[in-house]
Amino acid sequence: MSSINWFHYAAPQRFYPLAGQLVPWFGALAVVLTAAGLYLGLWVAPTDAQQGEAYRIIFVHVPTAWMSMVVYLAMALWAGIGLVFNSRLSSMMATALAPTGALMTFLALWTGALWGKPTWGAWWVWDARLTSELVLLFLYIGFMALHSAIDDTRRADRAAGLLAIVGVVNLPIIYFSVQWWNTLHQGASVSITKAPSMATPMLLGMLVMALACWMYCIAVALARVRLIMLERERHAPWARQALEGLA
Amino acid sequence: MEGFVCVFQRDLRIALRRRTDSLAAVVFFVMVVSLFPLGVGPEPALLRTMAPGVVWVAALLACTLPLARLFADDLQDGTLEQLLLSTHPLPLLVLGKTCAHWCGSVLLLVLVSPLLALQFDLSASSTGVLLLTLLVGSPVLSLVGSIGAALTLGLRGGGVLMSLLTLPLVIPVLIFGAGAVEAHNAGLGVGGHFSLLGALLLLSLFAAPLVTSAALRISME
Numbered sequence: 260m261s262s263i264n265w266f267h268y269a270a271p272q273r274f275y276p277l278a279g280q281l282v283p284w285f286g287a288l289a290v291v292l293t294a295a296g297l298y299l300g301l302w303v304a305p306t307d308a309q310q311g312e313a314y315r316i317i318f319v320h321v322p323t324a325w326m327s328m329v330v331y332l333a334m335a336l337w338a339g340i341g342l343v344f345n346s347r348l349s350s351m352m353a354t355a356l357a358p359t360g361a362l363m364t365f366l367a368l369w370t371g372a373l374w375g376k377p378t379w380g381a382w383w384v385w386d387a388r389l390t391s392e393l394v395l396l397f398l399y400i401g402f403m404a405l406h407s408a409i410d411d412t413r414r415a416d417r418a419a420g421l422l423a424i425v426g427v428v429n430l431p432i433i434y435f436s437v438q439w440w441n442t443l444h445q446g447a448s449v450s451i452t453k454a455p456s457m458a459t460p461m462l463l464g465m466l467v468m469a470l471a472c473w474m475y476c477i478a479v480a481l482a483r484v485r486l487i488m489l490e491r492e493r494h495a496p497w498a499r500q501a502l503e504g505l506a
Numbered sequence: 507m508e509g510f511v512c513v514f515q516r517d518l519r520i521a522l523r524r525r526t527d528s529l530a531a532v533v534f535f536v537m538v539v540s541l542f543p544l545g546v547g548p549e550p551a552l553l554r555t556m557a558p559g560v561v562w563v564a565a566l567l568a569c570t571l572p573l574a575r576l577f578a579d580d581l582q583d584g585t586l587e588q589l590l591l592s593t594h595p596l597p598l599l600v601l602g603k604t605c606a607h608w609c610g611s612v613l614l615l616v617l618v619s620p621l622l623a624l625q626f627d628l629s630a631s632s633t634g635v636l637l638l639t640l641l642v643g644s645p646v647l648s649l650v651g652s653i654g655a656a657l658t659l660g661l662r663g664g665g666v667l668m669s670l671l672t673l674p675l676v677i678p679v680l681i682f683g684a685g686a687v688e689a690h691n692a693g694l695g696v697g698g699h700f701s702l703l704g705a706l707l708l709l710s711l712f713a714a715p716l717v718t719s720a721a722l723r724i725s726m727e
Contacts, residue, residue, distance in 0.1 A: 390677070397674040404670055408661050417724040418657050422671060425653060425717055432678075 269348055271488040272497045278481040285478035292471035299464035307461075313377040316370050317461075322469040324367035326476055327395060328430055330360035334402070335427045338420030348484075350416035351491070353423060354406060355484035359476050361399035368392055387436040388444040391429060398426040412491060509594030513602035521610025527572055528611040535568035535615050539622045550627045557626035558636060558687035561619055562680050565640060566647060570672060572611040573651040574665040576603065577722065581660055590726055597715035600652065600722070604715070608648040616640040628687075635690045639683040642703045646679045649714035656721035679706055 268274045300318035307314040334356040341350035371389065372382045383389065402419050409415035437444055492498040521528060542560045543553055580586040589599050619640055623633040654672035658664035686699035 394674045394677055397670075401671045401674065404667055405657060408658070408663065408667055414724060414727060417727075418721065421717060421721055421724065422653075422657060425675065429674075 269346055271348055271351070271492050272495065274348055275485060275488050275497070275501065278485050282478050282481050282485070285474045285481065289471050289474035289478055292467055292474060296464055296468035296471050299460055299467055304460040304464050305458055310378055313374065316374045318464050318468045320367060320370040320374055321465055322472040323363045323370065324392070325469055326472045327360060327364040327367050327392065328433060329473075330356050330363055330476055331395060331399070331423075331430060332427070334360060335423045338416075338423040341416055342420045342424075347491075348488075350420060351484050351487045352480070353420060354416070355480045355487055356476075357399055357403050357406070358483070359479050361396060361403065363472070363476070364392060364396040364399060368396065386444050388433060391433040391436050394429055395426075395433060398423075398429060402426070507598070509592065510598045510602040513589070513599045514606045517603050517606030518610055521606060527575065528614060531568045531571045531611055532615050532618055534571060535564050536618060536622065538564040538567065540625070543625075553626045554628060554691070555688075557623060557628050558632075558684040558691075560626070561622055561636060562640075562643075562684040565615060565619065565644065566673070566676060566680060567669075568615055569612055569644060569647040570651055570654075570669045572607065573648070573655050573672070574668055576607055576652060576655040577659050578655075578664075586722070587726065590722065596719040596722070600656075600718045601711075601715040604648050604652045604718075607652075608645050612644050612648055616644055629691075632687055632690055635696055636687045639686045639699070639703060642700065642707055643679045643683040646703075646706050646710045647676050649710040650675050652718045653714055653721060656718045656725060659722070659725040679703065682706070 268277055296318060300315060304315070304318075306312055334353045337349045337353040337356065340346065341353060368389070371392075375384065376382055402423055405422055406415045406419040409418060489498050489502060493502065539560055542556065546552065546556070577586060580589070590596065592599065616637065620633050620637055623636055628636065651668070651672045653675075654668040657671060658668045661667060682699045682702045686696045686703070689699060690696050
């Protein structure tokens with residue numbers, strides 16, 4: 260592994276074909292894993308003793324909620340690298356991740372509402388975890404709004420990147436909210452330090468779905484970053500060639 | 507430190523000479539709070555439970571109004587470039603500007619709040635707690651707001667965008683500020699809420715001027 264020169268791919272010109280090769284693989288993995296995860300979750304996993312069949316939305320809800328935080332962290336990390344090293348590609352990655360992260364946050368909130376209606380009797384409660392997840396959605400929207408409001412892409416990258424880094428303070432609040440505040444939302448379903456408290460097929464289904472979400476997010480972010488690269492580098496000869504290849 | 511004092515005095519003097527700006531924010535604050543009894547009905551019990559939240563949300567919105575001008579005037583007349591070029595540490599100068607903004611525009615708003623609490627039939631001790639939470643919490647609004655103001659400097663529709671960026675970040679202040687008054691009304695201790703508000707104030711006092719300085723440098727490139 261150490262023989263790979265990672266800086267080689269820091270140039271959009273060289274990363275563009277690599278990303279193009281990776282997208283179908285991650286996309287295919289996402290499809291296969293989603294099919295396997297949904298099969299495990301909807302057919303194999305047993306009915307929950309307390310919540311009956313309603314709990315099955317967990318197979319979408321928990322993975323998307325995890326991804327909403329992971330993607331934000333990745334976005335802030337890329338934005339930070341872009342700010343420190345002034346590298347174009349990392350800022351493009353941050354920009355490419357934002358819409359996917361917003362989608363994951365929205366899905367987590369939406370499936371949470373669908374789950375909350377039968378179990379809590381309400382679409383929405385002002386619980387600490389729900390509220391902080393909503394704030395995360397606002398942060399994604401703020402990032403995208405600020406980026407699109409600034410015409411100069413370099414300034415847009417840096418300003419939005421700074422905002423993304425400031426917003427990281429929200430992540431520990433979401434993560435620990437069920438421990439810090441004793442609210443309606445149930446505690447964490449899976450913990451690294453404790454033995455799993457759920458049946459093995461349930462856990463397996465959830466983990467497979469989480470992996471599927473990872474693959475989906477990577478595939479979509481890479482596909483989007485390819486378009487961003489083409490758009491921003493459209494004056495470069497390689498991008499013009501690639502565009503002619505597309506047309 | 508010299509730079510901090512200098513910028514602070516200058517900005518405060520400007521704020522005192524252009525009184526309409528700060529007064530507009532206070533009038534906005536009073537109007538928004540006064541609209542609530544008209545909207546939800548004048549039952550005293552309902553108003554008493556709503557008062558802390560209503561006053562806090564209105565204060566939050568009123569604070570963001572004058573924030574849009576925090577750096578805009580200096581950008582137009584070139585003062586901001588001079589500040590960026592000066593040998594004084596930029597975070598200290600930014601802190602001076604933010605402090606002056608708080609003293610010139612927000613402090614008046616905080617001092618008016620007991621009158622509004624009176625309208626909502628809050629008890630004297632609850633009013634005191636409300637005033638204290640606003641005193642501790644509103645500087646956080648100004649400090650975090652300065653980040654948004656610097657990021658959106660010189661953009662079209664910057665004011666709306668600034669609110670969009672700033673409001674999610676100050677939600678904790680709102681929760682603990684209004685929560686302290688509610689806890690006091692319920693006969694519980696308010697120490698925990700004030701500790702958290704104080705922690706937020708210290709954190710933003712330390713971090714916000716640094717982030718704002720970085721944002722200003724990005725905006726002025």
